[in-house]
Amino acid sequence: MTRHLLSIDDLDVTQIEEIFTTAAQMHDVQRREVKKLPALRGRTVINLFFEDSTRTRSSFEIAGKWLSADVINLSAKGSSASKGESLRDTVLTVTAMGIDGLVVRHSASGAAEQISRWIDVPVINAGDGTHEHPTQALLDSYTLTRRLGSLDGKHVVMVGDLTHSRVFRSNVKCLAKLGAQVTVVAPPTLMPAGVSDWSKEAGFATSYDLDRVLPEADAVMMLRVQRERMSGGFFPTAREYTVRYGLTRDRLGLLQPGVPILHPGPMNRGLEISADAADAVDSVVLDQVSAGVAVRMSVLYHLLAGEPALNEGGQA
Amino acid sequence: MSLLIKGASLLGETTADVLVADGKVQEVGSVTAKADRTVDADGLVLLPGLVDLHTHLREPGREDAETVLTGSRAAAVGGYTAVLAMANTSPVTDTGEAAERVYDLGRQAGLVDVQPVGAVTKALAGEELAELGLMARSRARVRVFSDDGRCVADARVMRRALEYVKAFGGVVSQHSQDPSLAGPTACCHEGELSGRLGLPGWPGVAEEVIVARDVMLARHTGSRVHVAHVSTAGSVEVIRWAKAQGIDVTAEVTPHHLLLTTDLLSGYDPTFKVNPPLRPAEDVEALRAALADGTIDAVATDHAPHARHDKEHAFVDAAFGMLGLETALSVVSTVMVERGLLDWAGVARTMSERPARIAGLDHGDRPHGRPIAVGEPANLTLVDPQAKVVVDRADSVSLSRNNPWHDRKLTGRVLATILRGEPTVLEGALAR
Numbered sequence: 001m002t003r004h005l006l007s008i009d010d011l012d013v014t015q016i017e018e019i020f021t022t023a024a025q026m027h028d029v030q031r032r033e034v035k036k037l038p039a040l041r042g043r044t045v046i047n048l049f050f051e052d053s054t055r056t057r058s059s060f061e062i063a064g065k066w067l068s069a070d071v072i073n074l075s076a077k078g079s080s081a082s083k084g085e086s087l088r089d090t091v092l093t094v095t096a097m098g099i100d101g102l103v104v105r106h107s108a109s110g111a112a113e114q115i116s117r118w119i120d121v122p123v124i125n126a127g128d129g130t131h132e133h134p135t136q137a138l139l140d141s142y143t144l145t146r147r148l149g150s151l152d153g154k155h156v157v158m159v160g161d162l163t164h165s166r167v168f169r170s171n172v173k174c175l176a177k178l179g180a181q182v183t184v185v186a187p188p189t190l191m192p193a194g195v196s197d198w199s200k201e202a203g204f205a206t207s208y209d210l211d212r213v214l215p216e217a218d219a220v221m222m223l224r225v226q227r228e229r230m231s232g233g234f235f236p237t238a239r240e241y242t243v244r245y246g247l248t249r250d251r252l253g254l255l256q257p258g259v260p261i262l263h264p265g266p267m268n269r270g271l272e273i274s275a276d277a278a279d280a281v282d283s284v285v286l287d288q289v290s291a292g293v294a295v296r297m298s299v300l301y302h303l304l305a306g307e308p309a310l311n312e313g314g315q316a
Numbered sequence: 317m318s319l320l321i322k323g324a325s326l327l328g329e330t331t332a333d334v335l336v337a338d339g340k341v342q343e344v345g346s347v348t349a350k351a352d353r354t355v356d357a358d359g360l361v362l363l364p365g366l367v368d369l370h371t372h373l374r375e376p377g378r379e380d381a382e383t384v385l386t387g388s389r390a391a392a393v394g395g396y397t398a399v400l401a402m403a404n405t406s407p408v409t410d411t412g413e414a415a416e417r418v419y420d421l422g423r424q425a426g427l428v429d430v431q432p433v434g435a436v437t438k439a440l441a442g443e444e445l446a447e448l449g450l451m452a453r454s455r456a457r458v459r460v461f462s463d464d465g466r467c468v469a470d471a472r473v474m475r476r477a478l479e480y481v482k483a484f485g486g487v488v489s490q491h492s493q494d495p496s497l498a499g500p501t502a503c504c505h506e507g508e509l510s511g512r513l514g515l516p517g518w519p520g521v522a523e524e525v526i527v528a529r530d531v532m533l534a535r536h537t538g539s540r541v542h543v544a545h546v547s548t549a550g551s552v553e554v555i556r557w558a559k560a561q562g563i564d565v566t567a568e569v570t571p572h573h574l575l576l577t578t579d580l581l582s583g584y585d586p587t588f589k590v591n592p593p594l595r596p597a598e599d600v601e602a603l604r605a606a607l608a609d610g611t612i613d614a615v616a617t618d619h620a621p622h623a624r625h626d627k628e629h630a631f632v633d634a635a636f637g638m639l640g641l642e643t644a645l646s647v648v649s650t651v652m653v654e655r656g657l658l659d660w661a662g663v664a665r666t667m668s669e670r671p672a673r674i675a676g677l678d679h680g681d682r683p684h685g686r687p688i689a690v691g692e693p694a695n696l697t698l699v700d701p702q703a704k705v706v707v708d709r710a711d712s713v714s715l716s717r718n719n720p721w722h723d724r725k726l727t728g729r730v731l732a733t734i735l736r737g738e739p740t741v742l743e744g745a746l747a748r
Contacts, residue, residue: 086628114631130515
């Protein structure tokens with residue numbers, strides 16, 4: 001297994017499948033009355049969050065605790081630059097406390113990768129700016145796999161603010177590795193720079209027309225759109241965005257029956273996703289949350305447990 | 317002291333001995349006279365002392381990153397005899413007194429002529445003109461004005477600045493970058509790689525629209541505009557067109573934009589974070605061609621030292637800029653001379669003669685960029701064109717270590733620098 005998980009690029013298909021296999025075992029543990037496994041007993045994991053997050057931080061915290069790790073949450077809000085301390089000094093200080101793994105969330109793209117060059121404990125990227133969020137992509141694909149079986153040849157449609165989305169960047173890589181066909185949909189102003197060359201090379205399709213792609217989707221993944229983007233001139237009004245790119249009640253009718261609807265949260269109900277879609281029988285939004293814990297348990301286990309077998313001292 | 321340089325190839329063209337005494341070139345040809353010191357220059361190229369239109373010496377304000385003295389050392393080691401020190405210090409060089417202070421620090425250091433650049437606007441805020449005329453008539457005789465680090469974005473302010481400096485033969489050196497075409501956190505070239513990396517970028521067009529606007533303003537005002545650190549093929553096209561129209565525009569390119577490309581950012585190493593950003597290979601090719609054909613007049617380093625901790629932030633938070641003074645000649649030699657794009661006379665033109673003329677340093681009591689001829693001031697740079705250099709950032713005489721050339725193999729090396737007859741560098745090391 002990889003030493004750090006900074007990007008989906010760090011994993012090959014075999015490793016992704018290995019993570020899923022372990023995640024499925026962990027998923028079963030979630031349903032037990034006593035959820036603790038001893039796998040990371042005596043290990044200390046720090047969740048170092050330079051950016052606010054409730055769900056990702058709690059998900060990593062629960063995952064670590066169910067593996068018996070000592071999990072400490074450190075919030076280091078605001079850029080270290082503004083506090084006068086360099087990022088390197090902040091990270092070296094935290095690491096010097098004697099830890100076994102660092103889960104990092106930062107508002108700056110590349111922060112996790114930079115950090116991994118400064119310290120010698122495994123670093124897990126819990127979201128770096130608008131770059132990647134690899135555990136989110138893993139849990140999304142894991143959720144889809146449980147729903148659809150193999151993703152080979154399946155058509156996944158991703159819709160939303162692609163420019164500012166780390167979820168999109170990780171997912172497009174993860175889905176491609178698993179053989180899925182991906183179409184990303186956004187207004188031209190929210191397509192990343194150079195996407196036409198990138199998509200050609202990486203093998204995904206782009207579209208400005210949601211209505212045209214929805215009927216061919218095997219799964220649809222809605223991405224969060226921040227209302228502040230309007231002030232940046234990315235689109236005129238929330239109303240117009242919803243009409244053109246929202247998963248409205250009307251658009252649900254364009255989907256084939258049984259097509260799962262995903263959203264990484266937090267949802268802007270009424271903007272990119274209607275209540276009808278969020279609460280539809282085919283919405284797997286809450287499955288994603290529970291899969292998140294299982295996948296993060298699996299990742300922590302593979303990166304931090306070292307040699308001892310999963311079954312040591314307990315059954316999984 | 318007299319100095320005899322034996323058998324150097326002058327501008328790579330004719331071989332001759334050069335005798336220097338009393339600050340001037342006394343003899344050129346076959347010299348039989350004895351000198352206090354003789355340098356065997358067989359196989360070496362002699363150039364007029366290099367002139368840098370664009371350095372950041374950080375004093376006053378950030379003396380932990382560089383001082384006028386340490387920056388002067390780096391300049392001398394790089395073969396420079398004159399440098400222009402940008403105004404974005406703390407406080408900003410926006411008054412005559414501030415300009416004289418930098419000028420005096422340069423005289424005290426005594427290794428290169430340090431010519432302060434004045435701010436175009438007060439505190440570089442882009443709103444009100446700084447005291448351009450008082451800087452011009454100060455002891456520092458400022459002729460180049462720039463808000464470098466920031467663009468004079470307001471067309472009205474730029475127009476007035478261009479008009480105003482005509483009274484004393486000044487020039488506005490513009491950091492061409494429309495701030496409204498990128499977010500406040502832009503930190504790299506906007507393109508496929510920035511899209512993949514999730515980094516906010518400046519598109520090339522943010523530079524090009526300002527270059528286009530400014531050449532039209534220069535035509536309208538009949539004034540002179542200088543485009544600092546040109547970085548895109550589109551800007552080159554605009555400048556080429558403007559020159560063909562007879563518009564009074566000049567331009568510079570940095571060594572790093574002649575060789576380094578945006579793909580170096582793929583590992584988020586802030587050493588390569590610079591403004592304007594490293595661009596794709598197509599732009600680099602266009603810049604080389606433009607320097608070779610004269611569309612771009614000069615090579616300027618944009619030497620930008622930073623304390624280590626200012627680069628050890630997340631990429632978007634880290635400081636902009638890279639070292640350049642000590643390696644510029646080697647880079648130009650490697651990129652332009654070795655590939656046959658420029659001969660040594662072309663190096664003299666783009667690194668000494670033209671920059672001196674643009675800055676108004678080619679005349680007056682301490683001129684630079686002059687021919688190597690009897691009676692001219694002995695500002696000279698001696699280069700070993702064959703030397704292979706592996707850059708080691710630890711070897712730098714700068715106070716800072718943000719060196720993008722670390723571990724790179726370059727060809728050509730400065731062996732000696734002579735300022736008005738006095739060696740500042742001999743055998744590749746500081747002589748004093």
